[in-house]
Amino acid sequence: PYTREQLVGKVQEKLDDKRFQHCLRVEQQAIELAKENDYDVEKAAIAGLLHDYAKQRSDHDFIKVINDKQMNPVLLDYGNAIWHGVVGAEFIKDELQIFDEEILNAVRRHTVGAPYMTQLDQIVYMADYIEPGRDFPGVDEARQITHENLKKGVFFQTQQTLKHLVETAKPIYPGTITTYNAWQSAI
Numbered sequence: 001p002y003t004r005e006q007l008v009g010k011v012q013e014k015l016d017d018k019r020f021q022h023c024l025r026v027e028q029q030a031i032e033l034a035k036e037n038d039y040d041v042e043k044a045a046i047a048g049l050l051h052d053y054a055k056q057r058s059d060h061d062f063i064k065v066i067n068d069k070q071m072n073p074v075l076l077d078y079g080n081a082i083w084h085g086v087v088g089a090e091f092i093k094d095e096l097q098i099f100d101e102e103i104l105n106a107v108r109r110h111t112v113g114a115p116y117m118t119q120l121d122q123i124v125y126m127a128d129y130i131e132p133g134r135d136f137p138g139v140d141e142a143r144q145i146t147h148e149n150l151k152k153g154v155f156f157q158t159q160q161t162l163k164h165l166v167e168t169a170k171p172i173y174p175g176t177i178t179t180y181n182a183w184q185s186a187i
């Protein structure tokens with residue numbers, strides 16, 4: 001397996017500097033959330049570092065994987081925002097030889113979440129949202145809620161994201177709504 005230093009190099013190679021620095025901050029934020037929640041720090045770090053590995057792939061590359069791997073054709077109705085996690089995990093498996101399905105699932109679920117999310121899924125989903133480089137209305141409230149209660153953070157992010165998508169008239173991936181409904185119980 002690749003060392004952490006080698007993985008950092010692989011991520012850097014595929015992303016511009018801004019996105020690469022975001023990945024390093026998500027790695028650190030995931031480590032912090034892992035410690036707060038008694039979760040495996042190494043695993044959280046790898047998932048955080050790799051979560052946006054495929055963010056700058058072309059639509060053509062994603063569409064090829066969706067077709068070649070016979071993934072859900074509904075994915076074709078969406079774009080990079082959804083693909084880089086759900087489909088991006090396949091690049092991590094094939095190019096970085098990461099076969100840990102818990103890590104791959106955390107990448108798959110980092111944008112739209114899922115009705116059932118492991119602790120690692122929740123850590124990566126929230127680390128991506130609250131890393132120190134993030135600056136949007138509500139981010140401080142998101143940080144406060146998440147450090148207080150990780151699951152409440154998951155619901156808060158899902159609610160905020162849905163609100164934002166509706167306000168800006170963006171299409172909503174069905175999985176995002178499924179996540180929102182399932183996580184009602186966390187409030």
Ligand code: DGI
Nearest residue numbers: 052081082110111112128161170171172173176
């Ligand atoms: O990759 P990042 O920018 O670090 O963050 P992300 O992967 O959490 O989110 C990427 C984008 O995806 C973000 O601008 C919000 C958007 N998004 C999340 N859920 C949906 C969505 N976009 C659409 N169209 N539909 C969704 O359901």
Ligand code: FE
Nearest residue numbers: 051052084111
């Ligand atoms: Fe992302």
Ligand code: FE
Nearest residue numbers: 110111128129
């Ligand atoms: Fe996210």
Ligand code: FE
Nearest residue numbers: 022051052128
């Ligand atoms: Fe990200």
